[in-house]
Amino acid sequence: MNIRLQLFELEDQKWFPHVIRQGMLDFLRFMISKLGAYKPALPLLQELLERTGRHHITDLCSGAGGGIEGIQQALSQRMGTTIYVTLTDLYPNLEAYRYLQQSSGGALDFIPQPIDATAVPESITGVRTIFSSFHHFPPSVAQAILQDAANKKSAIGIFEGASKKWYELLLLWLFFPAIIFVATPFIRPFKVSRIFFTYFFPLIPLGIIWDGTVSLLRIYTPQMLQHMTNKIDTPGYTWRTGKVGSRTGKHVIYLIGYPAE
Structure with missing residues (x-):
């Protein structure tokens, strides 16, 4: 699928009900964690x-911190030391972040104030990551995020859990409605609103299917990401992009950047 369409996702719209948005994000976090997508x-x-x-x-x-707890645990195990993660967002999901902080024993924390990925304060350090979100940004904003990391000599990793293939749309349309209905009671923290807007007035499933479809059409291919980095002129900074994974549900498109050692 070598096209990219800058369509709109419901969760990006300011008018979209907060309770539906959070229900959608909670499902995304649950599925990424259960599948080990990253x-x-x-x-x-x-x-x-x-x-x-x-x-x-x-x-x-x-x-909502999709999959980050499992990533933190797996990285800590691989590296033989605790890897700490700080969650940030322009619109912080504080309820989800507090839940993750508690369940991780403090290995995950968060910044409650809004953080703009195109202008991250110098005081915020650590390797920057963006999971499942880079496709939300049009090319000019996406490039500004990369430029900010390069200018501040911060390593960054961009990861999208998809292969950007047409069959992924078919899987989304044919199987995800059933998966949503089966998985919803097991998502934590439990919310009555999530149950209501899934089974009685199914705005959450409809939103997930719509936004999932649009996400696949908006994801940047490795070639598109490479073209974007070619426009960033920062001496001593290296970019690599590509695709990893060999199983359905475990393909990841990536872009990593880091300053010279």
Whole structure:
């Protein structure tokens, strides 16, 4: 699928009801965690941490923190030391972040103030990551995010859990409605609103299917990401992009960048 369409996602709209948005993000977090969708990206994350000598990740555009707890645990196990993660977002999901902080024993924390990924304060350190969110941004904003990391000599990893193939749309349309109905009671923290807007007035499933479709059409291919980095002129900074993973549901498109050692 070598096209990209800048369509609109419901969760990006200011008028979209907060309770529906959070229900959608909670489902995304649950599925990414259960599927281990970003397991193929672990060696790339480990490389970024080892290249920079850090044990701390600053996650940008965290949403509801989709999959980050499992990533933190797997990285800590791989590297033999605790890797700490700070969650940030322009619109912080504080309820989800507090839940993750508690369940992780403090290995995950968060910044409650809004953080703009195009202008991250110098005081915020750590390897920057963006999971499942980079496609939300049009090329000019996406490039500004990369430029900010390069200008501040911060390593960054961009990861999208998809292969950008047409069959992924068919899987989304044919199987995800049933998966949503089966999985919803097991999502934590439990919310009555999530049950209501899934089974009685199914705005959450409809939103998930719509936004999932649009997300696949908006994701940047590795070639598009490479073209974007070619426009960033920062001496001593290296970019790599590609695709990892060999199983359905575990393909990851990535872009990593890091300053010279």
